[in-house]
Amino acid sequence: MLNGNTDSQNDTAETQINIPANTKIKKDALKLYSSGKYKESIQVCQEEIQEDSQHIDSYVVMCWSLLANKEYSEAEYWATEALKISKYDQRVIESLAEAKYYLGKNDESLKLFQEYISLVPVNGSHIGDAYYFMGEIYIRKGMYDHADISFSHSVRTDPLYDYWWTRLGYAREMAGYYSSSLAAYEKALQLNSAQPDAIRGINRVKSKLQ
Incomplete structure (x- = not known):
């Protein structure tokens, strides 16, 4: 996985x-x-x-x-x-x-993850993973607001994965929400100061906020 x-x-x-x-x-x-x-x-x-x-x-x-x-x-x-x-x-x-x-069948995958979420408890052990995958699918589809929502759910479920925070930052950056994007990237770096995508993301977002 x-x-x-x-x-x-x-x-x-x-x-x-x-x-x-x-x-x-x-x-x-x-x-x-x-x-x-x-x-x-x-x-x-x-x-x-x-x-x-x-x-x-x-x-x-x-x-x-x-x-x-x-x-x-x-x-x-x-x-x-x-x-x-x-x-x-x-x-x-x-x-x-x-x-x-992984086979690139985005719509079918998305529908199944939504079904999975509807079947498991809100504190299910893989809920965060399901929302993460949904976020990635929405990014593939260019639906950045939806990706923001999905990644927000994933980090709320399990806030200790720096990569999830990085992807949340990216979704917000692509949606044009630069301040909240910066906050997500900064959270990723708090968890892993060497997270390369978060470092690059912060530099991009800061240049847009100037």
Whole structure:
């Protein structure tokens, strides 16, 4: 998972999936994913699905591993298959949204992230990531006010990622809100004084405010 919060899925994976204690293979698939052994995890998940094509958790770990391994077309395929089994599984919806984001399918990805947000609690562990991706999509589409709103939600949810503050600054800069853009860039530098995009952004915005 991209976005300045690349470890968030690994950090929460074991709490998001309930696997019976006596199901060794499923435990191994998740453990392999969490330890960064994505190809091995994918192989285990494929074996699980061959044995039980309706077991949604196998698809979930498969999608996480494919995304982490940057196999976005495969992740899109398996997430689509998973939704046939569990239409409103928020983990699958998020994975499909992310796969489509990396494949450049902006409108489809945006719709899925919006659906994901509607399904999870306001304090859900990946809410900030979803808003972050939405912000990036809006920037791709040149909708900078919408990007401002999305990034504002993401930093409100988790204010410790300097890159998210940097992207908020950029969205505001592109929308012409130079004072609030400067504030966001400055916040990014408070968190990481070496953040290069924030440094460049501050220099650009200050020249426009003079």
